[in-house]
Amino acid sequence: MLETRRNFILKSVKYAAFFATATSSLFNSILAQAAWPANIFKQTQLDDTLNQLFGNQKFIKTDKIQVKIPRIAENGAVVPIIITSNLENIETLTILVEKNPATLVAQFTLADETEAYVSARIKMAKTSNVIVIVKAGENYYRKRKMVKVTIGGCGG
Amino acid sequence: MSSIKIRTKQFEEITQIRTLIAHPMETGRNKDEQGNLIPAHFIQELTVKHNDKVIASSVMGAGISKNPYFAFKFKGGKAGDKINISWQDNLGQSDSQDKILK
Numbered sequence: 239m240l241e242t243r244r245n246f247i248l249k250s251v252k253y254a255a256f257f258a259t260a261t262s263s264l265f266n267s268i269l270a271q272a273a274w275p276a277n278i279f280k281q282t283q284l285d286d287t288l289n290q291l292f293g294n295q296k297f298i299k300t301d302k303i304q305v306k307i308p309r310i311a312e313n314g315a316v317v318p319i320i321i322t323s324n325l326e327n328i329e330t331l332t333i334l335v336e337k338n339p340a341t342l343v344a345q346f347t348l349a350d351e352t353e354a355y356v357s358a359r360i361k362m363a364k365t366s367n368v369i370v371i372v373k374a375g376e377n378y379y380r381k382r383k384m385v386k387v388t389i390g391g392c393g394g
Numbered sequence: 395m396s397s398i399k400i401r402t403k404q405f406e407e408i409t410q411i412r413t414l415i416a417h418p419m420e421t422g423r424n425k426d427e428q429g430n431l432i433p434a435h436f437i438q439e440l441t442v443k444h445n446d447k448v449i450a451s452s453v454m455g456a457g458i459s460k461n462p463y464f465a466f467k468f469k470g471g472k473a474g475d476k477i478n479i480s481w482q483d484n485l486g487q488s489d490s491q492d493k494i495l496k
Contacts, residue, residue: 342457359458361458
């Protein structure tokens with residue numbers, strides 16, 4: 239059977255796609271998977287997530303972490319959060335949402351010259367505690383805030 | 395067109411970096427109009443550099459909102475310095491953008 243023009247194009251697209259995915263997945267496995275902790279991002283329970291992230295650490299409750307987040311979020315898909323702190327030697331800053339399908343949202347690693355300031359927008363599946371863990375020096379500090387999510391704007 | 399927009403603002407000692415990235419941040423749990431699952435597609439890593447030194451990096455899941463916005467502040471930035479922001483997602487795609495401080 240004669241090779242039609244359409245078939246030829248389809249085939250070349252398929253080959254191109256194959257090579258594109260082959261090279262990108264190779265790249266991915268070396269760079270991303272080495273650093274990106276897939277199993278921690280799969281955890282659904284807060285305790286398990288904290289355990290996997292920090293081991294058996296004790297968290298110190300503190301007011302030296304300021305978390306600016308709306309108390310009532312009208313749209314759980316976009317919840318702005320600003321974290322600042324007057325703790326010294328901050329190394330990492332972790333955002334967790336207790337009732338999200340995956341508890342861990344993001345972990346930031348800050349260099350010495352970087353201020354204790356991170357602003358982001360997070361998703362929240364429903365009303366939940368938002369937990370921020372800051373590692374400063376040898377200690378782990380924790381700040382918790384409750385955010386009410388009212389999708390549809392009628393309260394809940 | 396880069397997916398990364400960077401805005402910087404110089405305060406006395408501190409430079410603020412704000413970035414907006416065009417990315418779907420799909421969790422893999424959403425369905426399209428036909429009821430098929432939309433495959434997960436989200437940024438996993440973000441790196442912010444000041445003159446090739448990493449000043450902030452992040453690992454994240456799909457819990458970050460669509461078209462992510464981040465802001466950081468750091469000390470020691472001056473006019474002519476280079477800020478570089480790059481990301482990489484779970485499908486192996488990536489992007490990178492430079493911005494020279496004014």
